[in-house]
Amino acid sequence: MDKKHPPVLIVDDSEIDRYILKRLLKESGLDLTIFEKIDGKEALEFFEDYEENRKKYPDLYPPILIFLDINMPRVDGIEFLETFSHLRKYIQVDSCVIIMFSSSERKEDKEKIMAYDFVKDYVVKGSLTAEELKEKIMSVTLLV
């Protein structure tokens, strides 16, 4: 895998929120390859087509980090996590971790979400500066 451009995946139905996150990542100075999916359904398909995508993005797949929104059409963040946790048994994504990226934090949802060991953090949209985001990413991934 290309160590210079580690791949991350942003899953959010709001184009503007995806733009904001991309811009923050850019300003953080981390040199990342960014994949975008518009909801949980598309994101799951991205992992279900594992073998195909490995060939398609030889050095950039699977992503090492997913930024996951919660409220999305079709398959929401919570439903994505449920299916993704099953999927992890069949595909090689052990090094892929998740940071939740949502406008809200409902206590009962948060408890359920943080129970997955591969979910490393829960960030409320608009609460982080680029620098803080960088530190979080560094702490949950093996990026140096």
Add this chain to the structure above:
Amino acid sequence: MQISKKLKLIVALTILEISITVFSALEIAKGAKFHQLNFLHLKHYTHFSELLLSIENGRPIVTHEIKSAILNIKQQPIECIEQINILNKIVMRAINTIDALDICIKDIKDADSALTSLSKFNDNEVNKTQLLADLTYALKAFKTNSDDFESPINKTVSFLLTTLIPLVILISIFNIIFITYLSRTISSSIKDLTTILWSKPEDNLNLEDSLEKHTSSELKELMTAARNRIKKELFNLENSKELQAIVNEKTISLRKANEELSQFAYRTSHDLKSPLSSAKALAQFISLDIDQGDLLEAKSNANKISQQMTKLETLVVDILLLAQADIGSNKQLPIDFDAMVVDMTERLSWLRKDNPCSIDINISLSRVISSEQIRFSQIIENLISNSLKYYDESKASPYVKLDIFDNDESIFINISDNGIGIPQEYQREVFSMFKRFHPNKSNGSGLGMAIVKKHIDYLNGTITFESSSQGTLFKIIIPMTT
């Protein structure tokens, strides 16, 4: 005869029997008393006789001693007369023993003449010899009286014994037989009633008739009261079951409403906050862009803020509409559907710009519909705007079709399109709040269909749909009272 009368008769007979028995016992006891008095009379006579003998033998006369002895003797006939009542007199006359009473009177007189003689002696009107002669005479009379008294008293007592005891026995036997009979009749009428009540309904087509024939009036009354009471209890029981059912139903619907409200509050606050945090971040980016001289990026971000604000505005408006959909208004005004549709298409002009869909409208109403126009307007506008948003780019001539027609009972609104359709797996969630199924295309609040459903529920109508990749058809039926 009524049961209560029978019972009263039993009580009366029992009282009579007891009274006669007690009376008989007292009368028989009285006979014994007479014997006792006569015995006492003889005793006092003996004492008086000894006293006289001692005086004759030289003992000095002590008048008060003699007087006391005579008074003692006189006491028994007095008591005897007191004992005899009118009934005794009648009986004694009937059995010829009334001379016992005369003997008593004679005895008292004999005592009185002896006492007179004694007081004369005291007053020195008679001498000792005369006094002793008088007293000896009295003594003999007392003895004769006692002897004569015995025979009628014996006769009277034996009469009482031979009449009263058989009488008491007879009355007792009669009572036993009669009371047994009465008890039998009471228990048999209760048994009859029990049999009637236990009988199967089919054996007893007319309960009223059976009751009329076989039961006494009091039992009939009891039955009527019992039936009324049971009816009332059953009614209460049914009522309380009904109430319980209503409470359960209400509890379920309240719980559902509560859950809906909590979900609504969460999603609303989320969706309200989301564009605000985005706008905040974008504003910071604009500031950075200006610093860096990247005015194009700044402009693009300003446009994004504007989009977010529009989204926020739509959401706030929809939330208000949803809240109002629950509130009834009494403005039942005639609806001009043609004018309403024209207004609506004008309001949707922003969506129709750059939209290839044709809109085909057919309104065919047999009468003027009076209702709350705003609800119809919002139902139709939401469905048409959905059809416009989700048109199928791959189809040659995308269209939206609105049909409004009526019959005697209802008004029908059909909205059809040849758009992309609602994916099968999401069709059951169509009317849920904050649901959008086309992430690339949707820019609404996710509340439109919830608003539609609320209005239709309010109007007691129904909404159904059929949807596939060929298009979607919504059918709405709203009952109209004429």
